Amino acid sequence: MSEETLNVVVRRRQEQGNGVLVLDLASTDGRELPPFEAGAHVDVHLADGLVRQYSLAGSPAERGTYRLGILRDPASRGGSVAAHAQLHEGTQLRIGLPRNHFPLAMDARHTVLLGGGIGVTPMIAMAWALFGAGKDFELHYCGRSRSATAFIDELAASPFADRVHLHFDDEAPEQRLDLATVLGGPKAGTHVYTCGPSGFMEWVIGEAKRLGVPEAQIHKEYFQATTDTAGAAFEVVAKKSGKTVQVADGQSIVDALATVGIKVTVSCEQGVCGTCLCTVLEGEPDHRDVFLTDDEKADNDQILLCCSRARSPKLVLDI
Numbered sequence: 001m002s003e004e005t006l007n008v009v010v011r012r013r014q015e016q017g018n019g020v021l022v023l024d025l026a027s028t029d030g031r032e033l034p035p036f037e038a039g040a041h042v043d044v045h046l047a048d049g050l051v052r053q054y055s056l057a058g059s060p061a062e063r064g065t066y067r068l069g070i071l072r073d074p075a076s077r078g079g080s081v082a083a084h085a086q087l088h089e090g091t092q093l094r095i096g097l098p099r100n101h102f103p104l105a106m107d108a109r110h111t112v113l114l115g116g117g118i119g120v121t122p123m124i125a126m127a128w129a130l131f132g133a134g135k136d137f138e139l140h141y142c143g144r145s146r147s148a149t150a151f152i153d154e155l156a157a158s159p160f161a162d163r164v165h166l167h168f169d170d171e172a173p174e175q176r177l178d179l180a181t182v183l184g185g186p187k188a189g190t191h192v193y194t195c196g197p198s199g200f201m202e203w204v205i206g207e208a209k210r211l212g213v214p215e216a217q218i219h220k221e222y223f224q225a226t227t228d229t230a231g232a233a234f235e236v237v238a239k240k241s242g243k244t245v246q247v248a249d250g251q252s253i254v255d256a257l258a259t260v261g262i263k264v265t266v267s268c269e270q271g272v273c274g275t276c277l278c279t280v281l282e283g284e285p286d287h288r289d290v291f292l293t294d295d296e297k298a299d300n301d302q303i304l305l306c307c308s309r310a311r312s313p314k315l316v317l318d319i
Helices: 079-086 117-132 152-156 179-183 198-210 253-258 294-299
Strands: 005-016 020-027 041-045 051-055 066-071 092-096 110-116 137-143 164-168 190-196 218-222 234-238 243-247 277-282 302-304 314-317
Touching: 041 066, 051 066, 051 079, 051 117, 066 079, 066 117, 110 117, 110 179, 110 198, 117 137, 117 190, 117 198, 152 164, 179 198, 190 198, 198 218, 234 253, 243 253
Parallel strands: 110 137, 110 190, 137 164, 190 218, 234 314
Antiparallel strands: 005 020, 005 092, 020 066, 041 051, 041 092, 234 243, 277 302, 277 314
C-alpha cells in the first residue's frame, strides 16, 4: 500500500441502483488530481483504521475528480458499510495515490470488457481510455436487474454508448450475455478483461480459454475472494526482524507475526489487493491468493501474508 496520501473532499454523492454509492472526490486545495491509468484503484482511508481499495470509474482524462462506485455489501467486513455511513458531500478524507494492478493493453487490435455488477467500475475507465485513443472495443455489463444496476444513465449518455451492451438476469433470454457469440473465433490480438463476482469471472475466464483466447490476453481483477487458512502448522523466519514464529492451523501469517510484535499492513485480507505482498527468501509458499499471476506463483519468490501458507516446513521472509 502506498505510503503517500492525498487529502480529498466528497464533491458529489449519489446512490444508484441497489446499494451502490457513487462518489466524486476532488482535491481539498482545488488543484488537479494526479493522473491515473485505466484499471487503477485508490486506497480509501476510513475511520477506525480501515483501508479499502476502490477502482476509479471515471475518465482518465478528467483531472478534477476521481469517481468511485462502492457497493454496500451485506457480507462486508466493515469497509463498504463505513463508506456508506461516513462519506457525505463535504466530507474530507485521505486516499492513496492511484495504483494499477489491472493495466490496459492499448496496443490490442480489439478489446472486450466484461463487467459483472460493481465490477464494471474499472471497465468504465477503460472504455473512456479506449474511446479517447480511437481504439476498437466493446463493453458488456451484466446485472441482476435494470433497476438494481448503477451507472446505466451515464453509460447511455457517453460518447461510446453504441459500444455498451447491457445484460440482465430478469429480462428476455435473447439479451443475456452469450460468450460464444462475443468471443467466438477471436481475432489475433483480441484482449479480454473481466471483473465482478468470482463465479461470474470464473465462467468468463473458463469460456474465454475454451473459445481460444490465449491466456496471456485474458486479464482479470477480483474485488472479493474466499479465503481458507487451514493447513498443517509451519515455521516462519522473519529475517530482517530476527524473529521466528509458528503459524498454526487456521491462523494467518499476518496474525502469527503480530504475536511476536511484527505488524504487517493489510487491507482486503482476502488475497486480492496485494498490500501484504512479501518476498520469500527460502521455502515453498502455498499460494491461496487471486492477486499473483500463475507465472508469479510458480516463481515462489513472493507471498500474500494475509491468506497464503507454506508447503515446506519453513518459510524465510524478507520482513
